[in-house]
Amino acid sequence: MSLSFKRCGLILAGTAALFTKVAIAQTLTIGLAEDPDMLDPDRGRSYVGRVVFTGMCDKLIDVGAKLDLVPQLATQWSWNDDQTVLTMNLRQGVQFQDGTPFDADAVKYNLERSLNLPDSNRKNEISAIDHIEVVDAHTVKLYLKSPFAPLLAALSDRAGMMISPTAAEKEGADFSRHPVCSGPFEFDQRVAQDKIVLKQFPEYWNKDAIHLDEVVYRPIPDATVRLANLQAGQLDIIDRAATADLERIRGDSDLKLESAVSLGYSGITINIDHGPQADNLLGQDPRVREAFELAIDRSIINQVAFDGEFTPDNQPLSPDSPYHLDRPLPARDVEHAKALLKEAGVDHVDVELMVTNNPDSMRVAQIIQSMVGEAGFNVKITASEFASMLDRYSSGDFQAGLLSWSGRADPDGNLYAFLACDGTLNDGKYCNSDLDSQLKVARRSNDMAERQKAYTAVGDILLEDRPILYLYHPNWFWGLSSRVHGFKPYPDGMIRLEDVSLD
């Protein structure tokens, strides 16, 4: 009798323990707007991939809420006098999720991998590195070919994410299927287009800041559906809430809304000198581009297409950036635009505007079409799916196109590739030697005042030349269940899980 009571008691205690464990186990489910591509920081190519990496992979340097650089795996860093050697002190007692210790050798391995992997997408970002020297177990020196200021920002992004050298060697090209980093959560499983599951890494160096046991990322492309799932309690956080839905989130007492101005921008890239398609008035005559801009009202675009929730701007850099220029948005002036066209010797200009066929871009394109139409621009919208569009941009087969860039913390990341004469994303082949040299000056200096001067010059040239008509900065909007605590928005759009907890 007593025995069976005891057994009964044991079972009860066991069940109770089971229940408490279940009650404590905290799983945070995040709704993403897309399914990430390869989960390998060196090969990753998508913005949403970075969101997942943030939970899984620590970086040498992190970006703070004010776009300041803060220590993560590197505790300190310093430049030599001519700014060609970067010395980094590494955090001690850190290990990768497979038990491999994190040390200077691992950093060397990682940076060399980023530089040498044939399909590394990070090569360009850190190509200034000539070689890496392991000083001792916790100190590395990066020797640069020439001074390169954007390097630090690159090390605060995917190029600075440290993966386990052991796992990288073992998995080879298949690393992305079983990624191993040193971040707060380790990879558990992935079902393509359905979910990515991360589990808490028990040996994480900053374990005290982690309150979740598990994080599940679910790609749900439709913003309305993401919201519906948030409201139904199936998701705890949704990424990129649609602007049309924000009122509903604000009005729902079970939900919270967090936002940040993004580092990215949307603008109209104009083909200035790339093949025969550049041979039209918009590409050849700056007055015609000015007229085009004057016919646009950015705040109407923001109101109509995005319910007034984005940040209209004529600059490539985010207003949060210390390098952002304060230049007033030009007021819409159709008469002036017509006059400029007359000056250019025409009263009508035909323009083909290329757009990705997603609803937001199409809406913006149609609004622009209608606005500039009043000034005499006959805009023909060509909407195509992204893959076909990329082809046309790369080969110069376009006159003007609505393009977005997700943005980088360093201003160089929003400018150089698009506007420098040898920029890899300079689809319109715009080339202005003054602007080009200023971009290079800013690259070589780590002095904020000097860079500010250079970027001011760049900004003012852009306002004159208008190779890209910047329209707005999208804002990041996260919808949160009121159960979620400790979430902090960052301008880079990443979801950092430190200090995040659930009721």
Added chain:
Amino acid sequence: MLFIAVALLAPWLAPFDPAANDWTSIRQAPSAVHWLGTDDVGRDVLSRLLFGARASLYAGVISVVIAFCIGVPLGLLSGYYGGILELVISRIVEAVLACPFLILAIAFAAFLGPSLDNAMIAIGIAASPIFARLTRGQVLAIKTEDYIEGARAVGASDLRIICYYILPNVITPLLVQATLTIATAIIAESSLSFLGLGQQPPAPSWGSMLDTAKNFIVQAPWMALFPGIGIFVVVFGFNILGDGLRDALDPREAR
């Protein structure tokens, strides 16, 4: 019939320019001014619906004409001549049928570039095997009839036999099928537009209207409601027409 009239008369019936925006009335619910409300960039839904009818009619009819022109000759050839030709054509037809219709249409539409014309071509190609198979079956059924043999006996050329003796006798079920396929084609066009591969903005088509509308189901349900009803009514009409034709033309199938 009403549908065709509406489609043709759209420019006179529509109360507004289908592409005219009014920045002050975005996603307005149906009202006395805008009977069916306005869309996400302040355009009149009723006007767009009327103009969209043209796109749908156009797409439905033209793509079936294309499918007919590709499918019927192939079916005639393979049915009449048989042998290797029949074998090859039949396999091709089967292979195309085995690929999901919409996937084929998507692939063709992506290949040709998104536009209403290209969407019609894509649908036409993807739908042609149905006609080829039907034609072949019909031809096989009548090939051995006496009057064909007779024509051959008097030395009529193959072309003459096909055009004057076979075609008129197989055309009825083909016309019925064509009417029914118009219905399918209208849905297919709206599906492609729904995926962003059809009609280009700002010109309206019912599918592209739905594509936009699905982002505002909660905020502006009228944007999705009316184009959907439009498609439904028209497709319903063509299906009834098809059924009626079949009953009228083919006494064996009459119920």
Added chain:
Amino acid sequence: MLGFIVRRLLIALPTLFLITLMVFSLQLLLPGDPALALAGEERDPAVIEAIREQYHLNDPIPVQYAHWLIAALHGDLGISLRNREPVTSLIVDKLPVTLELAILAMLIALVIGIAAGLVSAIKKGSRWDFGANVVALSGISVPNFWLGIMLILLISVRWGWLPASGYTSPLDSLAQNLEMMIMPAVVLGTAIAGVMMRHTRSAMISAIHADYVRTARAKGLSERVVMLKHALRNALVPVVTMGTLQFGELLSGAVLTEQVFTIPGFGKLIVDAVFNRDYAVVQGVVLFTGTVYILMNLLADLLYYLLNPRLRA
């Protein structure tokens, strides 16, 4: 019997071969360089070149085709260009989702379609018959993605009865899984229910006038037994055959339904793959669905043969 199956399978082989050829030529047709599409927003030329090397995209298409075909014959459909998952494992992952959807839709279609067809055939010419016909035609005529949107609007948004969309594995929670699948299954099933109803109706009408039904009636069997046991059983032959054929169509019909309800199944897999130019996935999936379609056709023929006593004799 066995000979028949073997013959049919032999005919299917060249068809399958043609499918692979066709899908492969799509690669030539589609604009957009897969390497470029995969390179991400940075579009680094060196990376693009590396991707081309890695996936042998620089080889002449016939060479690529030969490599792919040989691997496919060994059951290896390659790896996804986008996330390096083996295509076979993607198919294995996604198939149950779409299959569940298709089976549920088929069940709904069969139950509604056969019941409605039966009623309208028995009460031919009545108001019931007319009503059932209108409903069937409506089912065929309604664009299913629109029906999906409207159901979400009414049932999920307005009334909040069912979750709007998404997917939960039945292994995680069967109840939740069914809650999420019911609306898409209804949407997908309506069109087929319409087709089924019309087939049942015409098959029943001819069965009712057939000799064996008259004989059964003459034997004094009750009307209920005559209808259900004799007429319906024979009328079901073409209906079941049609159903099997429709099942192949379902896989294709699921494309838009999955898009509307954001269900991570076959349809979404292939649409995303086409847009991402992930050719390995497109080829693998189309080959697979093509095979299923052909097998379903074969099965339909077999069923027709087995269920039809007169043919067997």
